Amino acid sequence: xxxxxxxxxxxxxxxxxxxxxxxxxxxxxxxxxxxxxxxxxxxxxxxxxxxxxxxxxxxxxxxxxxxxxxxxxxxxxxxxxxxxxxxxxxxxxxxxxxxxxxxxxxxxxxxxxxxxxxxxxxxxxxxxxxxxxxxxxxxxxxxxxxxxxxxxxxxxxxxxxxxxxxxxxxxxxxxxxxxxxxxxxxxxxxxxxxxxxxxxxxxxxxxxxxxxxxxxxxxxxxxxxxxxxxxxxxxxxxxxxxxxxxxxxxxxxxxx
Ligand SMILES: Nc1ncnc2c1ncn2[C@@H]1O[C@H](COP(=O)(O)OP(=O)(O)O)[C@@H](O)[C@H]1O
Ligand SMILES: [Mg+2]
Numbered sequence: 001x002x003x004x005x006x007x008x009x010x011x012x013x014x015x016x017x018x019x020x021x022x023x024x025x026x027x028x029x030x031x032x033x034x035x036x037x038x039x040x041x042x043x044x045x046x047x048x049x050x051x052x053x054x055x056x057x058x059x060x061x062x063x064x065x066x067x068x069x070x071x072x073x074x075x076x077x078x079x080x081x082x083x084x085x086x087x088x089x090x091x092x093x094x095x096x097x098x099x100x101x102x103x104x105x106x107x108x109x110x111x112x113x114x115x116x117x118x119x120x121x122x123x124x125x126x127x128x129x130x131x132x133x134x135x136x137x138x139x140x141x142x143x144x145x146x147x148x149x150x151x152x153x154x155x156x157x158x159x160x161x162x163x164x165x166x167x168x169x170x171x172x173x174x175x176x177x178x179x180x181x182x183x184x185x186x187x188x189x190x191x192x193x194x195x196x197x198x199x200x201x202x203x204x205x206x207x208x209x210x211x212x213x214x215x216x217x218x219x220x221x222x223x224x225x226x227x228x229x230x231x232x233x234x235x236x237x238x239x240x241x242x243x244x245x246x247x248x249x250x251x252x253x254x255x256x
Contacts, residue, residue, distance in 0.1 A: 002110040005117050005236070006135035006164070010151020012122035014143045015172035018208060019229065020119035021049040022219045026233030027115050028083035035074075035113040037086045037105070039131055040121045041097060044088035051215030052077055052085060061089030064101045070108050084113070094121065099130045106134045124158055138164040139199060143173045144185045149193060156196055168199035170232065175204050200232035 007020045017040070024036040038046040041060070047053045056075045062068040075085040086105075109116045118131050132138060138159040142152040152169065159167050171187045178184035187201045205225035211218045218226040219233075
């Protein structure tokens, strides 16, 4: 049975696209046939994160406007044989998306892929609403700031109301020093406030910015955020891995 996982957030810039792209790579490498939908319509960027921007020929706009069938809008790359990217159009107004077009796309993908990951635009607009109605699982990404967590709470409630059965939170860009000094929320605080299980915790890491700018996926380089992402992918595959011991004062917390 295929799984449709939507990755969403209230606030923008919290790492949804980074997480979606790297999760897609890891699941593909683990032999799951994975489709990655960039639903940030008009603001395509997951192709850049994957280093595929020069490879993308066709995009979701071609499918939605019935110029091309699904097979022709899929971007693949020999580096990631089990990953198919459905790139966003660069000049589509998200307000033009019709829910039945997305429904048809997801139905077709369910028939051909094991996992469908939807990289949703930030916020709770109509594209997000359409995506959550089709999803089995929701991953809400938040940074550890009070305002981002408040927005994440709203996103989680909307997911629940839309019938998203399994809901998880990823805390990204954690700053250990601030957390230990007691001036930043801990992942446990966030889990408790949101009443939702944590799928993972990713530290703030310069490598994430470098990788994003150079199109080198984080999980292919040795770094703290890459390790955290690999563990998240393992959990998505169903392996019960412990979360890092967040109060432990030791180096290498995220390699735990
Ligand atoms: N753990 C992290 N540490 C530092 N920078 C990060 C981290 N995760 C993501 N970023 C950076 O933050 C920016 C926004 O990330 P992105 O994945 O595009 O967010 P979103 O899709 O939620 O808008 C990018 O430059 C990305 O490289
Ligand atoms: Mg994004």
